[in-house]
Amino acid sequence: MMLADAIRAETWRLLQNxxxxxxxVVFVPLISLxxxxxxFLFIRSxxxxxxxxxxxxxxxxxxxxxxxxxLVDAAGGLANPGVLAFLLIGAATVFAGDYRWETWRLITAxxxxxxxxxxxxxxxxxxxxxxxxxxxLASMGADVAKGVIFGRSFTFGFGGEQAQAFGLLxxxxxxxxxxxxxxxxxxxxxxxxxxxxxxxxxxxxxxxFFLAKLSPLFGWQMGDWATMLLLPGxxxxxLKVLIKGGMEAALVPAGAAWRAIAGLALWSFGxxxxxxxxxxxxxxxxx
Amino acid sequence: xxxxxxTSGLTKTYGPVxxxxxxxxxxxxxGVYGVLGPNGxxxxxxxxxxxxxIRPTAGEVRVMGQHTGDPAVTxxxxxxxxxxxxxxxxxxxxxxxxxALAHGMGAEAETDRWxxxxxxxxxxxxxxxxxxxxxxxxxxxxxxxxxxxDLVILDEPTSGMDPPGIQEMRALIRSLADDDGVTIILxxxxxxxxxxxxxxxxxxxxxxxxxxxxxxxxxxxxxxxRLAATPLAKVMAVLGERGSVQDDAVMAAVPRAEAPALLRxxxxxxxxxxxxxxVGADLESVFMTETSSVEGGRP
Numbered sequence: 001m002m003l004a005d006a007i008r009a010e011t012w013r014l015l016q017n018x019x020x021x022x023x024x025v026v027f028v029p030l031i032s033l034x035x036x037x038x039x040f041l042f043i044r045s046x047x048x049x050x051x052x053x054x055x056x057x058x059x060x061x062x063x064x065x066x067x068x069x070x071l072v073d074a075a076g077g078l079a080n081p082g083v084l085a086f087l088l089i090g091a092a093t094v095f096a097g098d099y100r101w102e103t104w105r106l107i108t109a110x111x112x113x114x115x116x117x118x119x120x121x122x123x124x125x126x127x128x129x130x131x132x133x134x135x136x137l138a139s140m141g142a143d144v145a146k147g148v149i150f151g152r153s154f155t156f157g158f159g160g161e162q163a164q165a166f167g168l169l170x171x172x173x174x175x176x177x178x179x180x181x182x183x184x185x186x187x188x189x190x191x192x193x194x195x196x197x198x199x200x201x202x203x204x205x206x207x208x209f210f211l212a213k214l215s216p217l218f219g220w221q222m223g224d225w226a227t228m229l230l231l232p233g234x235x236x237x238x239l240k241v242l243i244k245g246g247m248e249a250a251l252v253p254a255g256a257a258w259r260a261i262a263g264l265a266l267w268s269f270g271x272x273x274x275x276x277x278x279x280x281x282x283x284x285x286x287x
Numbered sequence: 288x289x290x291x292x293x294t295s296g297l298t299k300t301y302g303p304v305x306x307x308x309x310x311x312x313x314x315x316x317x318g319v320y321g322v323l324g325p326n327g328x329x330x331x332x333x334x335x336x337x338x339x340x341i342r343p344t345a346g347e348v349r350v351m352g353q354h355t356g357d358p359a360v361t362x363x364x365x366x367x368x369x370x371x372x373x374x375x376x377x378x379x380x381x382x383x384x385x386x387a388l389a390h391g392m393g394a395e396a397e398t399d400r401w402x403x404x405x406x407x408x409x410x411x412x413x414x415x416x417x418x419x420x421x422x423x424x425x426x427x428x429x430x431x432x433x434x435x436x437d438l439v440i441l442d443e444p445t446s447g448m449d450p451p452g453i454q455e456m457r458a459l460i461r462s463l464a465d466d467d468g469v470t471i472i473l474x475x476x477x478x479x480x481x482x483x484x485x486x487x488x489x490x491x492x493x494x495x496x497x498x499x500x501x502x503x504x505x506x507x508x509x510x511x512x513r514l515a516a517t518p519l520a521k522v523m524a525v526l527g528e529r530g531s532v533q534d535d536a537v538m539a540a541v542p543r544a545e546a547p548a549l550l551r552x553x554x555x556x557x558x559x560x561x562x563x564x565x566v567g568a569d570l571e572s573v574f575m576t577e578t579s580s581v582e583g584g585r586p
Contacts, residue, residue, distance in 0.1 A: 002358070002391065009389035016385070017376050102372045106430065107389045109338045109361040284340045285301075 002111050006119025007126075009107070014094055014123050024090030025131040028083055029138035036142035040149045065147040067140060068158035072166045074139035076240055078132050078173035084180050085202065087131050091124045091181040092197035095188035104284045117276050121185065128177050132170070168243045176236040179268040180205065186271040189278045208233055223256025228263035235260035291316040291438055291470045292337065297346035299332050299494075306332040308494035309346065314472060314487075319464045321481040321502075322474045323570075324491035325578050330474040331368060333491070334440050338366050351438065362390070365436035367444060371427035375416030379407050379426050382415055386430050401429040406455060420447030428456065432463065439463070441473040445480060453477075457484050482506070482570040490577045497577040502570060509568025509576065512539040512546055515561040516553065525552055538566070 015021065098104045107116060147154050158166070180201060187193075187200035212231050220227045228235045238260045241248045292314040299307040307329045314320050322330050335341045336348055339356030353360040373382040380398060387396035402411050405425040410418070415426065424447055431439055444460070445453045461484055463469045475481050481488060482502055490498040498505060515536045516522050522537045523530050526549075529540045541549055543565070550563060 005389060005391040009385055012388050013374065013377070013385045016381055017374070019376070097374060101374050103374065105335075105338070105340055105366070105368050106371065106373075106386060108340060109364060109366060110358060110390045110434070112358055283342070285335065 003115045003118055003122075006111055006115045007122035010094060010119045010123035011126055013097075014090065014127060017093060020090045020093040021127075024087050024093075025127060025134060028086045028131070029134040032135070033138040033141050033145075037145040037149075040142075040146050044149050064153040064155045065143050067143055067154055067156045068162050070139060070143040071136065071158070072162050072169065074136050075166050075169035075173060076244065077139075078135055078170065079176040079180075079236060081205070083131070083135065084177060084205065087128055087177060087181060088184055088198060088201060090127050090131075091184045092188065092194055094120050094124050094127070095185045096192070096194040096197040099188065099192040100194045102286060108284060113279055114276060117185070117189075117279055121182070121272065124181055124185075125178055128174065128181065132174060132177065136170075165243055169240065172236065172239050172243065175264060175268070176232070179232055179264055182268055182271040182275075186275045186278075189275040189282070205233070221253070222251075223253045223259060225259055228256070228259040229266060230263075232263050232267040235263035239264075289316045290314060291351055292472070293347075293349045294333075295347040297333070297336065297348055298344045299329075299336060299341070300344045305494050307336075307343070307346075310491070310494065310496055312489055312496060312499065314470075314489075316470050317464070317468065318486035319460060319471045319473065319484050321485035321488035322472060322491065323478070323481060323488055323574055324474075324497075327493075328491040328578075329494040330491060331442060332494075334366070334368055334442055334472075334474070337440060338364065338368070340368075362434075363437045364440065365431035365434050365438070366440040366442075367424070367427035367431045368440070368442045370420055370423055370443070370446065371430065372423070373415045373426070375414060378412050378414055379418070379422075380411040382426060383430060383433060387433065390434050392434065396433050398429075398433065401433045404432075404459065405429045406452070421449065421452055424448060425452070425456075428459070436469065438470045439472070441471065443475055444473055445475065445477060453480060460484055478569070478571045478574055488570070490574060492578045498573065505573050506568050506570060509573045511566050511568070512541055512549070512563060513537075513566045514539055514553075514563050516558050516563075517561070518558070521556050521558050522553060525549070525556060525558075536562075 098107070111119075144154070146152070183201035183204055184197045188197035191197070191200075208231050212227075212234055215227060215231070218226070222234075223238055228238070238252060238256055242252055242257055290313045292312070294310055294312045297307050297310040297312075298305065306327075310329070310333065322333065324330050332341070336343050337350055337355055339361055342356075348355050350360050351363065355361075374385075377385060379402060383396065383398040383401065387393070387398060390396075399408070399411070402408050405428050407422065407425050407429065410422060415423070418426065424444060428441065428444055431441065441460075445456050448456060457480060460471055460473070464471050464486075473481075473485070485502055487501050488499070488505065489496060513533075513536050514522055519532060519535075519537055522539075523532065526537065526539050526541075530537045531540075532538075539549065546563075550560065553560060
């Protein structure tokens, strides 16, 4: 019950923070939908001129837009760096807000510290879920706009295989986003700083990006322990390949999936448990 | 007299600084209890320990018979430590609503009633980022009381308030203690207010307990015999270190029982006594005496 109170209070407070909600949850879906629609309109305007000069027999017959497949594709692309960076705004606000506004003292007296931390994590998970659902809707909206602008028909192929791929990819993307945002939790608890909660995960993310580029120099191979434990982004990409199947999946070494899951779990539970342990002993002298 | 708070040998150090130094204190249940002391005396540190925000370095503390930090106990407490702050994007009503949710309360929190009780009804829908210090204090008091606690800790509850606001706050505090049976512990630098509203006080100095007791007892112990007499030099010669000249009179620090003998001695010395009357000490003079008596004085 006290955990539910903590989640409810954190979520409610986040909802009142319209600036954070806009930038972390609404902005990316809105801008991606807007940019996609604008780019389709631009291409269409250029195409109209080019099409008129073509002989009738060479004019292309456009295929239908498969909204089911577009959902699957969108689910696989949810955890991109842009989405991570903007969701981080909301997460950092939740995780570091009570240090910034010196409001720990108002809530610590009536709940346990683990509950308060889990309440914050719960609120961020809900925010992430809403953000990703909006992104999926925006992606669908962009495909609908594409169909309408190019005069194409629509189909919705969402059979058992596609539904399974969609479910697994959406879940994997969600886990990857939450894993990344938990770095913000640890940074907030240790530094008590909103800026650190915002920038430390970004710095780690950029560092891991360059480490991934340099990994051949260290002799690391796709799917080996070093890569999977040090680079959660690579672990995520490897699991994505396995879910999508095909030729690429066949090249993944045996056992790599478990190593990738272990890597993602390490980077999810590690920061969370460290933050929890740190907060349990923390003197909230000022806050 | 049952105690709501018991501390024994309570010590808190921040590096080389001893914020609390073996503090042993017993605060009775019911009434209004003042914790006084100059800046750095350890008041806020004591409050933070009572609320489980920080852990003591050594010693024991029990709140309502339980260890601090136990949510079962802290859920029965309300507090306002220093000037409270709230997320600036919230209105006063939203701030209380947020805290009510955090405390597992629904409509029973009666947020509007508490906003009204602290005089913030008209500002209920204003963002707290525009609030003055006094308004933040009022909101902090409303937040502390909203949960219907048995024990309320208020750190400088009237700081930044105008005189009518101070008067209203004093009435509210007294009414909570007298009518609702809430135990209130407050710290304030406004000693006249403390004298008016508190039943008992503890005076801390450099983390130690300098004095403790009923306000009436503490002020009575500081009473002086005011002697308007001539020549003052002869009076001072008789009193020695027990006397001090103030305006045109001598203030004699003597027990009431010794007063007749003193007056006889002065008359025998040829002193003309125009007036002799007892002057009660106020809390301020007791405070000044107690906080300047420890070596090193104010930190």
